[in-house]
Each structure stands twice: as C-alpha cells, then as structure tokens.
Amino acid sequence: MTAETAPAPTDTPGAFIRQRRMSLGDPLLGWGVRILSWLAFLAIVVMLLDTALHSIKLLEHTSLWDFVTGTAWQPASLVYGALPFIYGTVVTSTIALLIAVPLALGAALLVNEYLPSRAATPVAYGIELLAAVPSVVYGFWGVIVLVPALRVLEEAVAGSPAGQFPLFSGPVPGPSYFAAGVILAIMILPIVTSVARDAMRATPRLQREGALALGATHWETIRHVVLPFARGGIFAGVILGLSRAIGETIAVLFVIGNQPQINASIFAPGYSLPSVIASEFAEANQPFHPEALIGLGVVLFVLSFAVNLLARGVVGRFEAHAGGADVR
Amino acid sequence: MLLLCLAAGAIALLPLVLVLFYLLSEGLKAWSPAFLVSPPGGGVTTKGGGALNAIVGTLEMTGLGLAIAAPLGLAVALYVAEYREGRMAVVVRTAVDLVAGIPSIVIGLFVYSIVVVTMGHFSGYAGAIALSLIMLPIIARTSEEMFKIVPRQLREGTMALAMPRWRAIVSVYIPTVATGIVTGIVLAVSRAIGETAPLLFTALGSSFVVTDMNRPMSALPLYMFQNALNIGFPAAVQRAWAAALTLVAIVLLFNVLGRWLASRMLLKGR
Numbered sequence: 001m002t003a004e005t006a007p008a009p010t011d012t013p014g015a016f017i018r019q020r021r022m023s024l025g026d027p028l029l030g031w032g033v034r035i036l037s038w039l040a041f042l043a044i045v046v047m048l049l050d051t052a053l054h055s056i057k058l059l060e061h062t063s064l065w066d067f068v069t070g071t072a073w074q075p076a077s078l079v080y081g082a083l084p085f086i087y088g089t090v091v092t093s094t095i096a097l098l099i100a101v102p103l104a105l106g107a108a109l110l111v112n113e114y115l116p117s118r119a120a121t122p123v124a125y126g127i128e129l130l131a132a133v134p135s136v137v138y139g140f141w142g143v144i145v146l147v148p149a150l151r152v153l154e155e156a157v158a159g160s161p162a163g164q165f166p167l168f169s170g171p172v173p174g175p176s177y178f179a180a181g182v183i184l185a186i187m188i189l190p191i192v193t194s195v196a197r198d199a200m201r202a203t204p205r206l207q208r209e210g211a212l213a214l215g216a217t218h219w220e221t222i223r224h225v226v227l228p229f230a231r232g233g234i235f236a237g238v239i240l241g242l243s244r245a246i247g248e249t250i251a252v253l254f255v256i257g258n259q260p261q262i263n264a265s266i267f268a269p270g271y272s273l274p275s276v277i278a279s280e281f282a283e284a285n286q287p288f289h290p291e292a293l294i295g296l297g298v299v300l301f302v303l304s305f306a307v308n309l310l311a312r313g314v315v316g317r318f319e320a321h322a323g324g325a326d327v328r
Numbered sequence: 329m330l331l332l333c334l335a336a337g338a339i340a341l342l343p344l345v346l347v348l349f350y351l352l353s354e355g356l357k358a359w360s361p362a363f364l365v366s367p368p369g370g371g372v373t374t375k376g377g378g379a380l381n382a383i384v385g386t387l388e389m390t391g392l393g394l395a396i397a398a399p400l401g402l403a404v405a406l407y408v409a410e411y412r413e414g415r416m417a418v419v420v421r422t423a424v425d426l427v428a429g430i431p432s433i434v435i436g437l438f439v440y441s442i443v444v445v446t447m448g449h450f451s452g453y454a455g456a457i458a459l460s461l462i463m464l465p466i467i468a469r470t471s472e473e474m475f476k477i478v479p480r481q482l483r484e485g486t487m488a489l490a491m492p493r494w495r496a497i498v499s500v501y502i503p504t505v506a507t508g509i510v511t512g513i514v515l516a517v518s519r520a521i522g523e524t525a526p527l528l529f530t531a532l533g534s535s536f537v538v539t540d541m542n543r544p545m546s547a548l549p550l551y552m553f554q555n556a557l558n559i560g561f562p563a564a565v566q567r568a569w570a571a572a573l574t575l576v577a578i579v580l581l582f583n584v585l586g587r588w589l590a591s592r593m594l595l596k597g598r
Binding site for chain 2: 023025026028029030033034037038039040044045046047048050051054056102103104105107109110111113114123126127129130132133134135136137138139140141143144145165181186192193197219222243246247248249250254262274277278281282293294297300304305308312
C-alpha cells in the first residue's frame with residue numbers, strides 16, 4: 001500500500017513492473033483469501049472427521065451390519081437398529097416425489113407455456129414463496145391443519161376396497177408416513193418447479209418454431225420438443241428435491257407420529273432419520289444412545305451425499321448440454 | 329392439457345394460501361407488539377408471555393454467524409473465482425458445496441460434536457457457528473457467480489492500467505458486483521433465521537433473556553418449536569402462532585429484499 005502513495009516514474013515498461021512488485025496489497029489480499037479459504041476447508045474436514053470418530057464408538061456395542069439392518073430401536077434396553085428410520089426416510093421421500101413431481105411439472109408448464117406473463121409472474125412468485133416458509137411453521141401448520149384434513153382422506157381410502165392392500169390398510173391414527181410425505185411434497189415443490197422451468201425455458205427458439213412450422217400443435221410442441229429437451233434439467237430438479245426431502249427434519253417430526261417401527265401401511269405412524277435425531281439427541285442419556293444417534297446422522301449424511309453426487313453428475317451433464325440454466 | 333396444468337398450478341398454490349390464511353387468522357389473534365418486547369412468562373399453562381429471549385438470541389446468533397460466514401464466504405469466492413489456484417481451489421469449493429448439501433440437522437450434529445463437546449456445554453456461540461455453516465455455502469456460491477459475471481472489458485481495463493490484482497479486486501470488481509454479493513448475504517440470512525434443526529443441540533434454547541453468548545440461548549424458530557410441541561396447551565399454541573407470524577414476516581421481508589436487490593442487479597447488468 002505504501003508503494004501506491006509514492007508514484008514511480010511510469011515512462012518505461014519496467015516502471016510498471018517495479019511498481020507492482022513493491023505493492024504490499026497483493027500478498028496481503030492474496031494470503032488473506034488463501035488463509036481464510038483454507039481455514040473454512042479445514043473446519044469442514046475437522047468436523048466431518050470428528051463426527052465420524054464420535055459415531056465409531058458405537059461399533060464397540062453394535063456391529064455396522066446389525067446397526068444398519070436392525071429393525072428394533074429400544075434405547076432403554078440398549079438395542080439400536082437404524083432400519084425403521086431409513087425405511088421412514090425412504091418411504092416419505094418417495095411419497096413426496098410422487099406427489100410433487102407431477103404438480104411441479106404441471107405448474108412449470110402452466111407458468112412457462114400457457115399463462116400470459118402478467119398472470120405467470122404472480123403464480124411463479126407464489127410457488128417460490130413456499131420455499132421461504134420455515135420448516136417449523138410447516139410442521140406446526142401440518143399438525144393442526146393438514147393431519148386432521150388428511151385423516152378424513154386416509155379413512156376413506158382405508159375403508160374402501162383399496163384398504164385391502166397392506167399399503168393402504170388402517171387403522172388411521174392421523175400422523176403417518178403419508179402426512180409426512182404430503183408436507184415434504186409441499187416443501188420441495190418450489191425447487192422442483194423452478195429448476196424445471198429453467199430447463200424448459202432453455203429450449204432453443206428455433207426448435208420450437210420449427211415444430212410449430214411443421215404443423216405441430218402447442219401441446220405436440222411441448223411433448224416432442226420442450227419436454228425432451230428439458231429432460232435432464234427436470235431430472236436434476238427432481239434429485240435436488242429428493243435431497244431436500246431426505247434431510248428435512250422439523251416439519252416431518254411434527255406429522256410422522258414418531259414411532260420407531262416398520263409398517264407396510266403408509267397411513268401408519270413411523271419415524272425418519274433426521275426427525276429421530278432431533279427429538280432424542282438432547283435427552284439421550286443411555287449408554288451408546290448419543291453415539292447411535294450420531295451414527296444415524298452419518299447414515300443420513302451418506303444418503304444425502306450419494307443423492308447430491310447423483311444430482312451433481314446430472315446437473316453437470318445438463319449444463320454441458322443446455323448451456324447452463326441456473327439450478328440453485 | 330391446459331386444464332391439467334391449471335389444476336396443478338392451483339393445487340401447488342393451495343398450501344401457500346392455506347398457510348398464509350392460518351398464519352394471519354390465528355397469528356394475529358395471538359400477536360401483539362408486546363410479544364416482541366416481553367420476556368417469556370411461566371410454564372406451558374401460563375397465558376401471555378413474549379419472545380424477547382428468542383428475538384435477542386436470533387439477533388445475536390444470526391449476527392455473529394454472519395460475521396463468521398460473510399468474510400469466509402467472500403474469501404472462498406475470491407479464491408475460487410479470482411485466484412483459481414488449480415487443484416486446491418477445486419478442493420475448497422467442493423468442500424463448501426458439500427456443506428450446502430448436508431441436511432441441517434447433521435450440521436447441528438457436527439457443531440455439537442466439535443464445539444459443544446469441547447466447551448462442555450451448550451451455548452449461543454455453538455448456535456452461531458451452526459448458522460454460519462448454513463450461510464457459508466450460499467454466500468460463497470452467489471459471490472462466486474457474481475465474480476464470474478464481471479465484464480471482460482472491465483478486467484482488461486484494469487490490466488491496461490497495470491493495476492495490481494488486489495487493487496482491481498477491491499476497487500473495481502467488488503464494487504461492480506456489490507449488489508449481487510449483498511443479495512447472496514440477504515438470502516443467506518433469510519435462510520438462517522428460519523432454521524431450527526441446527527440449533528437444537530447447539531444453542532439448545534433458554535427461557536431466560538440471555539445476552540451472554542456463552543450460555544444456552546433461544547431463537548425464534550427454537551422458541552416456536554418448543555411451544556408448538558406442547559400442542560395440548562392453548563397458551564403454548566397461542567405463543568407458537570405468534571412466533572410463527574413474526575418469523576414468517578421477518579423471513580419474507582428478507583426474501584423480498586433479496587429479490588428486489590437481485591432484480592436491481594439484473595437491470596444494472598444488462
């Protein structure tokens with residue numbers, strides 16, 4: 001910085017170089033940036049390792065295989081099996097995707113293809129606002145409004161012939177995998193919609209006009225030009241939604257019923273990986289109970305890491321093809 | 329097909345309408361300005377009582393979290409976008425991206441196992457660190473995108489003037505994209521303010537108005553969560569609705585602010 005205040009004669013090229021070399025600012029900012037970045041990196045690595053080390057203590061008590069495939073979770077008798085939670089996470093995320101993906105696609109098409117922009121903007125904005133509502137608000141609203149409303153539907157289905165299938169059988173206590181899936185669907189709808197919209201919008205104009213010029217109707221253009229073109233991006237959006245659904249904690253905790261069991265019926269109460277950690281960790285005082293919960297956290301981490309890896313691969317390929325719609 | 333899409337759009341908007349309706353109708357009944365400035369009353373059965381403890385906690389923890397995350401995020405963005413030091417930059421970026429994909433409850437576990445265990449007790453500091461981990465990837469990512477869109481002519485201009493790199497970054501690039509960086513920060517804050525899961529076993533919560541960050545602290549989402557769990561008690565449910573309304577209002581405010589900044593950025597960029 002001191003070099004800047006004393007301007008060197010600048011009539012020769014060498015003077016520039018001399019001036020740059022004397023500048024204190026460059027090493028200062030350069031090393032500042034480097035050190036802070038490495039610090040952030042180091043903190044992340046240390047935390048990952050430290051958490052892993054904490055959970056490894058569980059292996060003195062339960063083998064990895066027994067932990068991951070164990071169907072019973074009874075901290076009072078020191079039995080720790082993760083399967084009910086893994087099952088709950090998988091089932092609720094699947095329900096969420098089954099509900100959210102068609103809705104998101106429909107909403108994305110509506111906003112991008114059908115509505116005039118004056119009507120499209122508020123609809124798009126409204127859907128994006130869904131993402132701004134904190135999950136604790138969804139959970140509370142879910143338990144007060146959604147669960148009683150869904151219960152009526154669940155009773156109707158369980159009472160109808162469809163109730164003969166174990167998947168839809170009663171009894172119907174209210175909080176359930178299904179209720180959790182619906183809440184998750186609401187929460188991931190915005191991200192899936194916005195990524196799908198970006199992907200559809202990236203369709204080259206020429207292809208679209210070409211299809212119309214060949215006599216295709218609007219729907220045929222969508223079906224044969226827009227959707228195939230946007231396929232990769234839509235898939236990326238779905239994966240991003242899935243990764244949100246897997247990790248969602250508080251909203252699920254309110255509506256899933258918090259029963260560590262595996263039940264074939266989606267109307268039965270269950271538990272999910274994040275929600276059991278949230279509700280038991282602060283009061284875990286049995287031997288190996290905290291370690292088992294951190295172990296569940298590691299399982300959750302691995303699961304969401306795998307999904308994110310998949311998303312990154314798909315998004316990377318999609319970006320390479322479509323020239324980069326923003327998928328964040 | 330139009331009809332199907334219309335139906336999908338209507339169903340997609342339904343939850344928003346319902347959530348807002350209940351927030352306003354139930355929340356306004358329970359909310360009063362006094363809610364913001366009075367300390368919490370007694371137990372779950374006592375009526376009334378405010379969220380001053382939670383508001384103080386949210387302000388302190390989000391503030392400190394931001395003070396940690398903003399410089400780190402900006403540094404990571406500069407490191408990746410401007411300094412581009414080969415493999416190391418990729419590694420740092422991947423690690424930060426990895427944090428973005430980690431469920432927030434697992435972030436809470438991380439901070440617990442390193443900060444809380446080391447300190448020996450729950451604290452506002454641990455909560456702030458957890459929130460900073462939520463904000464860091466958002467800030468790093470948006471700032472990085474911003475540095476990427478600095479126009480080439482500007483870059484060439486700084487070179488033609490033989491500006492040292494630090495000078496170009498500090499006096500040209502950062503002012504050019506400042507709005508974008510601030511947008512990223514605002515969005516990060518709006519995300520962090522609503523987070524409950526990472527605070528559960530870091531800040532833990534407290535029913536006292538605590539300003540010392542070395543002690544367990546409450547925060548608005550945490551306050552709402554703990555009241556909402558006592559769903560059988562009308563007084564607690566009232567407080568939960570009031571907290572929900574406050575929380576959503578704050579988060580929406582930040583969100584709208586972020587969008588407004590972002591749209592200004594776009595206007596300036598074109």
